[in-house]
Amino acid sequence: MGVERELRERMEVIAARFPQRLSAIIPILYLVQEHSGYVTKEGMEVAAEVLGTTPAYVDSVASFYTMFYRQPVGRYILQVCRTLPCALMGAEGIIAYVQEKLGIKPGETTPDQQFTLETVECLAACHVAPLMMVNQVYKVQLDQAKLDTIIDECKHGTTPYSDEIY
Structure with a gap:
């Protein structure tokens, strides 16, 4: 109450x-x-x-509005941009790697309720593609090593800070 x-x-x-x-x-x-x-x-x-x-x-x-969730989601929401500039810079590989690492597909949440993976349209930072947001925080110029670091930080409860994009 x-x-x-x-x-x-x-x-x-x-x-x-x-x-x-x-x-x-x-x-x-x-x-x-x-x-x-x-x-x-x-x-x-x-x-x-x-x-x-x-x-x-x-x-x-x-x-x-798609930013409002109608069912439980993970503690960390990973939103990977998949529009053309990010696609040209390797977004599909980023999505595939996250799927493999977490064992979930876009729209799914890990069984421990820690991660939800989504693909989204333009995040308006094409100059630093490929990118994603982790709980509204930009993570840019992604590669597998950077994804490993981001996911490990989240697993250890470290708040993800924004990369400098400007």
């Missing part, structure tokens, strides 16, 4: 920043996902109450 109340209070703080409360739906959905690891039914219900709308509306927004 205390966690739900704290979450609701944080939602109220976010909603209060907007002239129209409903405009806070995206940041509030991020909050729910941060809290639970994915956007839960219960989280959407609380969000609907705070925003003064229906759970169905909150659900429609959450299901529209």
